[in-house]
Amino acid sequence: VDERVAQLRQIVSADRVLTDPADLIHWGQDWTRFYQPAPLAIVQVSSAAEVVELVRFARATNTPLVPSGGRTGLSGGAVADRGEVVVSFDKMNRVLDYDEVDGNLTVEPGVITARIQQLAEEQSRAYPVDFASSGSSQIGGNIATNAGGIRVIKYGLTRNWVAGLKVVTGRGDLLSLNNGLVKNATGYDLRHLFIGSEGTLGFIVEATIHLARMPGPPTVLLLGVPELSNIPALLALFQSKVVLSAFEFFSDAALSKVMDHTDKATPFRSRTPYYALLEVDDLGPDGEAVLLELFEQALSAEVCIDGVISQSQSDVNSLWEYREFISEAITPYTPYKNDVSVTPARVPEFLTAVDEFVSSRYPSFEIIWFGHIGDGNLHLNILKPEAMSTEEFKAHCEVVSDETMAIVQRYNGSISAEHGVGKLKLGHLQYSRDETEQGYLRAMKQVFDPDGIMNPGKLIPG
């Protein structure tokens, strides 16, 4: 046994240091499946003090640490594939405090996102950040990646709800950042530097989350859109009168795959090239009339040609399924996935540019588009042609990635909208962050983690 494993057993109790091969694989990877997990050990921490000790150990022995939450990431940010010690926050999952007046909930980083949503509901409030993996992801990981999801258009990203953070830096300092305050004009807000830093500056050991008001029951519209270029007009039309809590999008190809995969029928008679799913969660008593009027305006302006409005919570669930089942429905096709963004206004041109490149260069590739289009966030998915080997497909997809990123750069977009950089997008970071800016990122890293022990090889090109 590595001498360091014995040291780890001194820092946390022996039963919290795991070295079984199955454990190393389980905790050594996230939802990306491109890397072979190979950590030295898994350590299940139970306190901030233990994390401080682990950082001291890491500096002394030059052993890299990888933070591990729900491991639902899609960029390899929580992958340990070169002898790292994985710092698992699974056991650090206590709820520490709730203040009713402030609406602030203080928790350890290992609390599951869905539990936070549940705790909020019990207080007649809401934690409005929501996404597919919220049943497994942990709040610490959500903050480290500034998670987004389906209701960003109204509620913003995870960043908006973090009122305070405690972090342990790569120097082993425990910092208490912002203390849950609303107003605090005392200089650089390091809290915001840590949000989205993917564990490369330090690890989150406590978070104070501000909870939102409880929304009303949601109403959903699913609209059939004949032309991509109609999407911004549709968005502007509805936003002029109501506050949208979601504005999602998918292509007819995506709908087909969902219908093949489930027993769902078409949502309405017409088939259209694109669909927009709109949600409103605070309709007043006259709200339904307003929505119907907007729907009719959209029909008569031909920005949509058909559609349906939910009449019940069961309708709401059923309409959301068309969008939510897409990922699952395409999984059997070994999809190449990419998560990018531009500003909402530029979505049609951007999407068309990528579409044209892919279909001219690879006419046999089927493209499935969906995403949080109200935020300019598109998920590009390309299905492997049945006849093509996985290896050949992957090689072609590298070319698609490079060109997609170049198009992102041309439209001043982001090479990673919400999945982070991790390991997966390191090679493309230069399309969003130029060499000068990367110099500043490296300098930040140097300040907080001078020995390069905090999640090295992620986020910042080496």
Next chain:
Amino acid sequence: VDERVAQLRQIVSADRVLTDPADLIHWGQDWTRFYQPAPLAIVQVSSAAEVVELVRFARATNTPLVPSGGRTGLSGGAVADRGEVVVSFDKMNRVLDYDEVDGNLTVEPGVITARIQQLAEEQSRAYPVDFASSGSSQIGGNIATNAGGIRVIKYGLTRNWVAGLKVVTGRGDLLSLNNGLVKNATGYDLRHLFIGSEGTLGFIVEATIHLARMPGPPTVLLLGVPELSNIPALLALFQSKVVLSAFEFFSDAALSKVMDHTDKATPFRSRTPYYALLEVDDLGPDGEAVLLELFEQALSAEVCIDGVISQSQSDVNSLWEYREFISEAITPYTPYKNDVSVTPARVPEFLTAVDEFVSSRYPSFEIIWFGHIGDGNLHLNILKPEAMSTEEFKAHCEVVSDETMAIVQRYNGSISAEHGVGKLKLGHLQYSRDETEQGYLRAMKQVFDPDGIMNPGKLIPG
């Protein structure tokens, strides 16, 4: 003439370099009046390229630069009192772009805040950050101090509305941060590091501001509150049913001063020790009934004992005047002012602790409290007793400051809620940021401004 002035005239046109004593005084200070302005020269820049040139000049000649916007700051952040070159953004005030779909307005930093509000209205949108100095302050300064104001409880601070920034760092690099994107998970968000950095890392040369939806017509309640400890219950009661766009507070002493200063009568029959001003800006058709019901609930629970609801825009303006005239009404009393915050729930205990200290130690001092209590932000004002010399009063107020800051620390609050640190609060920073954290602040400064030429002597204790 200093040789450097000639150099400046090479960088910008000669008529944009001011050295008249009156100009040096005018542009060498903000609304604080504790410092003697003594800049070398004022330079009115017209482009980002000129700012880059000025940074090169500053590094080569070791001449500090001080950014200058509307100079409405209250902490001396824009004071130039030791031979600095003041970089005035007054002439860099063009509106560069507006995108209707994205709701993003791109401007130069010298645009006056009120003009942004006006431009937003013309687009049927709103720039919801508002405060007393918005008619003079500039957006660049607002961002550099992360300005707050009266509608933070609903709309958040300036930070929430900054979708993109261009900055020139103290190394002379022009960085383009976030490009107006909603979602951008490509690592450390340097945009947020610059927001609230008071020009100490670099200067803002362009900003993309996201505009909010246009709110509905406001309704205002002014309520008479018998006990300070009722304030959190009042806040919680109203927030359970409506979204407050303001929750302000002032004491009866403040009301008296406003009534002396203006020809306004009491807002309603009763006088109470405290008053709360509540605003709602998105009442639905049944909203007024909801507000009345809440008001009645508050009366029967005796959290307030009297009050009035606006019936017209003229009522709204009139009720706001009780709050807005306080500063002006107390100016003749040479007030000592402090701007601090705690979390909203802790306001009553905190305020009581400060009150008790001041009134036991200095029984002759009159305290005027007001502030954005929904954000936990209190403005403490102490009036000089007529018989006391200004010098003696100031000396006593230093003692009050020290003790207030110690109380702030005890309640985990902030020594500067929204006015920044500047020069004025440097000596108290340790009450909000411990030595370890200050080390990181200094390290950030070192990264972006290694020569210490960007607004030195501000924000970070030397």
